[in-house]
Amino acid sequence: MATYAKPLSRPKPHTEEHEDPREMLMHDPLPRGKMNEMVMESMHETSWKFWGVTGFLVFVVLTCLVYAWYRLIMDGLGIAGVNRPVFWGIFLVDVVFWIGISHAGTFISAILRVLKVESRRPFTRAAELMTTFGLVQAGFSVFMHMGRVWLAYWMAPIPNERMIWPNFHSPLMWDFMAISTYLLCSTMYLFLPLIPDMAMARDRTQEGWLKTFYKILALGFRGTEGEWKNLTTAMNLFAFAIIPVMFSVHTIVSWDFAMASRPGWASTVFGPYFVIGALHSGMAAVAIVLFLLRSTMKHYKYFIRPEHFNTIGMLMFLVSMAWAYFYLNDYIVPWYGGNKWDKIVQEFAEKGPLAPLWYIMLFCNIVVPWAVLWNKKWRSTPWLLAITGFFINIGMWLERYIIIPEGLTINRMPFTWRLYFPGVEVALTIGMFALFFLLYMLASRIIPLIPVWEVQEGQESHMLRKIGKAEIPTLSDLE
């Protein structure tokens, strides 16, 4: 009996279907000294444009953040738009948004490290830095929301003559504990893999304050067997331990709302829904930051390549589908249940005066990512992925706006219904965005944003093996 196979209907030439693995960073190694040189050069060579943008951001921070906060402190919360029934305005929207942004650093660095996803190597630090700076902004938003910020220490469990103690029954107190833990741990986690790169920078800086800076932060690291063992053990421990902390933080943030028996807020799905939302905005922010770094920093095109955007794009696609799934869960159960107040809240979002925000949110969070990210070529295109990330972040900010101030507009006492019009919060939000970018830009000049030793370690582990006619990338476990 004759055996035959069905021929390919439209066979492609080999060149079309075969990607050259040498286009991948791990298979395109350079000597370590050369990579060190490239990273140091990218930090120290700055153009007038950089300082121009820095100057502009400093101006925005001084006017929109420093001066506006000063006015808020001097005049009181009355100059903000918060009033009955919306006492949680944009400040709280910003808190949730920035904590969401901060989740991406840990997600990319810790989860991808645990899962040994190799393409994470060049951009883990850029993402981790977002975590720290994002949490700083979230902290600022909380302090602004407090109004009398100088009394913030009342939240700390310290003995005092007033006998006022923190109430650990309150989700806000859990939130304080969780965010503090996350900020401390993620800062330590940022610092650990930075030590060898600080030592590299120390060795390559001759004199001046930068030499002292690197010398202090390198801690005397040389790279002995014991030092590496301690460092990698600590990094592995952090990678595993910080993941549940990350999940706990945004779950607890969601409980700030879900624990209140308000229509639209009291939802059992809020915990995972918020975590996915955080990852949605965080991953998108990583795409934007990587695009900006690649476009503006010298030599970064070698380190950050389309393959990395492809990895992030795939994660963004997956997370956007998960977000849609959780959103549907959060939407359909109250809708089907037919509770009067839930129905009013949903109709207010869909048909009320702020309905455009609801439709823009769905467009930005679902339509845009799904339209772009399914295609490998598109999601590997840096500028396109960055634009998609920009849309997602607009959508996610609006989602928090719809949940918090818009959700507070409608309650069980119709005589108190009132639309929220933000005041000084708008300036403060602009100021915080400017501060985030300013901190990031300044950090990019003194901190090696590419973990060179991790890149080299990855390149040592990878090799190409010829199987048949093709060269197949292979990975050895050197860790």
Add this chain to the structure above:
Amino acid sequence: MSQSITLLAVFEGMEPAAEGIEKLHDLGLNDDEMNVISGIPVKGSILGRPSAITYVSRIGMFGAILGMSFGIFLIYGIPYLYPLLVGGQPIFPVPQGLIITFEMTMLGLMGFAFIGMFVDSGFPSYTPKEYVSEISDGKIAVLFSCPDNDQKKFVDVLIKSGAQSVAPAEARQL
């Protein structure tokens, strides 16, 4: 009795370094008489060396226990000092206790692992050390002690096995 001298051999990559270490073993040096300094972490078995010992995990676990104790104190100790009645909830609530205890446990675990890494590695240390800056450029260095009289023999063997340089190690300010 002859005095010993500390030498620093620099190798281009892992293969010659592994061979050099093997030669040092053949010349009678024990593992605790040498140390490898590298720009990336290298598994002990790759270089034919035992794995380094670390106490970071144990210190971290100790921190986790301390953190958990502190969390329990916060959630159950503070209501003793200042009882707060929240509608329908006990003064010593278990669910809230789990949250605070979890956060403090993780903070203790990671905080102490971080400190443990410092303590176990002797960080920070700004005293002069045997080091060459080529190590952070990807070279691998082997630091070892040998009898002063045998210095030439050790140097020759290491150069033959691929060392780029073998020289008396000088402690220098990093």
